[in-house]
Amino acid sequence: MTLDFTPENVPVPVGHYIGGTLVTPAGEREIDVNRPSDGKFFASIPDASADTVDHAVSSALRAAKESGWSTCAPRERTRALYRWAELIEQDVVLLQLESACSTRPVTLAKSGDVASAAETIRFFAELADKEGGDHFATCHSKLGFSAAEPYGVIGAITPWNFPLSMAAWKCGPALATGNAIVIKPSEMTPFSTVRLAELAVLAGIPSGVLNVIHGLGATAGAQLVAHPAVGKISFTGSPVTGAAIMTNAANNGIKPVTLELGGKSPQLVFEKVNDLAQVANCISGGFTGNAGQVCVAGTRLIVHKNIADELIEKIQQNIVRCEPGLTWNSASRYSPIINKPQADKIHSIVCHAREQGADILTGGTFFPETGNGAFYRPTLIAGVTNDMDVVCREVFGPVLTIQTFTDEDEGIALANDTVYGLAAGVYTRDLSQGMRAIRAIEAGTVWVNRYGRSQDFIIPTGGFKMSGIGKDLGRAAMEACQRYKSVLIDF
Ligand code: NAD
Numbered sequence: 001m002t003l004d005f006t007p008e009n010v011p012v013p014v015g016h017y018i019g020g021t022l023v024t025p026a027g028e029r030e031i032d033v034n035r036p037s038d039g040k041f042f043a044s045i046p047d048a049s050a051d052t053v054d055h056a057v058s059s060a061l062r063a064a065k066e067s068g069w070s071t072c073a074p075r076e077r078t079r080a081l082y083r084w085a086e087l088i089e090q091d092v093v094l095l096q097l098e099s100a101c102s103t104r105p106v107t108l109a110k111s112g113d114v115a116s117a118a119e120t121i122r123f124f125a126e127l128a129d130k131e132g133g134d135h136f137a138t139c140h141s142k143l144g145f146s147a148a149e150p151y152g153v154i155g156a157i158t159p160w161n162f163p164l165s166m167a168a169w170k171c172g173p174a175l176a177t178g179n180a181i182v183i184k185p186s187e188m189t190p191f192s193t194v195r196l197a198e199l200a201v202l203a204g205i206p207s208g209v210l211n212v213i214h215g216l217g218a219t220a221g222a223q224l225v226a227h228p229a230v231g232k233i234s235f236t237g238s239p240v241t242g243a244a245i246m247t248n249a250a251n252n253g254i255k256p257v258t259l260e261l262g263g264k265s266p267q268l269v270f271e272k273v274n275d276l277a278q279v280a281n282c283i284s285g286g287f288t289g290n291a292g293q294v295c296v297a298g299t300r301l302i303v304h305k306n307i308a309d310e311l312i313e314k315i316q317q318n319i320v321r322c323e324p325g326l327t328w329n330s331a332s333r334y335s336p337i338i339n340k341p342q343a344d345k346i347h348s349i350v351c352h353a354r355e356q357g358a359d360i361l362t363g364g365t366f367f368p369e370t371g372n373g374a375f376y377r378p379t380l381i382a383g384v385t386n387d388m389d390v391v392c393r394e395v396f397g398p399v400l401t402i403q404t405f406t407d408e409d410e411g412i413a414l415a416n417d418t419v420y421g422l423a424a425g426v427y428t429r430d431l432s433q434g435m436r437a438i439r440a441i442e443a444g445t446v447w448v449n450r451y452g453r454s455q456d457f458i459i460p461t462g463g464f465k466m467s468g469i470g471k472d473l474g475r476a477a478m479e480a481c482q483r484y485k486s487v488l489i490d491f
Contacts, residue, residue, distance in 0.1 A: 003330040007100040019059040020207025039372030045214035060180035063208030070178035074129035081125035084203035105332040117168035123457040124172030150178040151231030160186035173477035226252040236260040258470035263422025266415035270428040271304035280314035282451040292398035296423040305404040324375035343374030346397030353390040359383035421464030
């Protein structure tokens, strides 16, 4: 069966999803949502008022208290989450909503985003009865233990890149630990999250356990963070928003936050590697995947000067294969930029680098033949210094800067010279050198002789420095969705 589809024919869930029902309260402002591939209008969403946010949180709180979701045997949640994962994998509407209004080409959305979302849910389903607290050594006539308890209602806020995967990362651990959740997807890519919630109810997860509100960050998002009944905030997005959320959470109940923020991840290539072509493949994919709109995009190539020319040539050979295409066309692989303003921002950072004396080796322009869609060419930039915006700011586009080094310490120092610390790639065939680099690099994730996540959801992900606080995925995500009560019993 072909995956090609016509975006006008995709049924769009209209409104917020609260208590198992789509709701469109009167008087809320409408926000247009456009398709990144061609810039055309797709559908609109309401901007949640304070009353709507309160309705969603109240619905979640009621479900947490009354539906049995938080008090049932954990394996009951396991079974429901497994049913949900099956529906996620099979649902054509979910796939088409994800690819029509996000940057994910349908073929990749099916094999990547949808498959990964389903598997993420299964992973957390399997942990539901395995993360319950701890038992402590005390004297013989006492018993000391910690009991893990859900927060009740978790507020989640997600970005526009990988909307489905990000929603699964947030919902999986929150629901497996018995919480209810109110999630606000990005106003640019809101619809697949609603479909995800509809499928949850179809899978037998009680209505009200998973609610979706739409709206802008400054209104709906901020109100969700501040709501007194929300016990914890789990956020993925930019550092500026992360800081605003942290302040808001501090001022409204001192609630805990998990912040998965941006990055400017180095790709450190030492002189002796196993296979330079394989390194080139990792680096090409690391900055062109989703057209660079990836938090862990490896956008700073730091390469030993003796192999730099050969490596750059191989990367150039790889990236000529990136061709623009509509996301609903099954042959498309290369992503559009989310919208024209974001593409213009990418271009202006590249132009500024050129004015500052940097050398644009490849790219630096839009693809011309793409109508209103904003497709940006993979761009290689040499002759840069660490103080240039293109090197120190998150560009969030397919732009790779190139710097060279001659000795190990110099390479590691360049890799660490950033306010971010999300991820890093290290390429070497010398195990000791790789180990030294792992120890020295300040990043929440270090990949060695590969770049990018795998299906090993047990490995947590999260940033150091300005890239965030706390972890998604892994056991750490389950811990982050629970609070721990210390108990001491005399007998
Ligand atoms: P963003 O920070 O602009 O928006 C993210 C979400 O926050 C959106 O839903 C938005 O509506 C909401 N928001 C905005 N202001 C808010 C406020 N004051 N209060 C509450 N919510 C608010 O980010 P974006 O542009 O959508 O996404 C791109 C960013 O996300 C990049 O920096 C990227 O690196 C980061 N990201 C990080 C990870 C990770 O795992 N570390 C994953 C994906 C994306």
